[in-house]
Amino acid sequence: DAKTTQPTSMDCAEGRAANLPCNHSTISGNEYVYWYRQIHSQGPQYIIHGLKNNETNEMASLIITEDRKSSTLILPHATLRDTAVYYCIVMDSNYQLIWGAGTKLIIKP
Amino acid sequence: GAVVSQHPSRVICKSGTSVKIECRSLDFQATTMFWYRQFPKQSLMLMATSNEGSKATYEQGVEKDKFLINHASLTLSTLTVTSAHPEDSSFYICSASRVSGYTFGSGTRLTVV
Numbered sequence A: 001d002a003k004t005t006q007p008t009s010m011d012c013a014e015g016r017a018a019n020l021p022c023n024h025s026t027i028s029g030n031e032y033v034y035w036y037r038q039i040h041s042q043g044p045q046y047i048i049h050g051l052k053n054n055e056t057n058e059m060a061s062l063i064i065t066e067d068r069k070s071s072t073l074i075l076p077h078a079t080l081r082d083t084a085v086y087y088c089i090v091m092d093s094n095y096q097l098i099w100g101a102g103t104k105l106i107i108k109p
Numbered sequence B: 001g002a003v004v005s006q007h008p009s010r011v012i013c014k015s016g017t018s019v020k021i022e023c024r025s026l027d028f029q030a031t032t033m034f035w036y037r038q039f040p041k042q043s044l045m046l047m048a049t050s051n052e053g054s055k056a057t058y059e060q061g062v063e064k065d066k067f068l069i070n071h072a073s074l075t076l077s078t079l080t081v082t083s084a085h086p087e088d089s090s091f092y093i094c095s096a097s098r099v100s101g102y103t104f105g106s107g108t109r110l111t112v113v
Helices: none
Strands: A009-013 A018-023 A033-038 A045-050 A061-064 A070-075 A084-090 A103-108 B004-007 B010-013 B019-025 B032-038 B045-051 B067-073 B076-081 B090-098 B101-104 B108-112
Touching: A009 A018, A018 A084, A018 A103, A033 A061, A033 B101, A045 A061, A045 A070, A045 B101, A070 A084, B004 B090, B010 B019, B019 B032, B019 B090, B019 B108, B032 B067, B032 B076, B045 B067, B076 B090
Parallel strands: A009 A103, B010 B108
Antiparallel strands: A018 A070, A033 A045, A033 A084, A061 A070, A084 A103, B004 B019, B019 B076, B032 B045, B032 B090, B067 B076, B090 B101, B090 B108
């Protein structure tokens, strides 16, 4: 079973920041949080990952709470091309990615 | 960056025939590759873990004789769907693991008619 829970869907206006929450209350101390997204009929695309510190790259920022039980992916200036399903994943003990249902993010003009 | 090439992107085959899907790591060596299946509007489901030079490890409920996996080199893993049936129609995705994370292929849309 997936170790994360995410809202089923979210809307965001183009140009605004998209904040996607994820709960991972059973995460272990050495487990990373990964974020991927999947645009329709394409393979998943890596976005960002982190352990306990906040992370930022050219695509997004990842904010992890101090207790590590939840995190938020931030797309600072959403565009129409950011419409996709966003997956928050905690790797299991076998180093496998266990995929949940993800959040369908729709960016509206 | 790390690139995984998956081929073909789309394939239509007749019921009862076999289809081979290739997954190549283009600029790195992948000792471990993963094969996923995704049905419409559902998440990715891990089918099997492919290890170079050894037998693949299949997830519960996945028939190893139907979904043949070969990982004969550090840059190539293949998935062969044998005696395909319409219910095997799905989106198949491969992934390769690296120290820095996982890279995914672009997927193969299989339609069995």
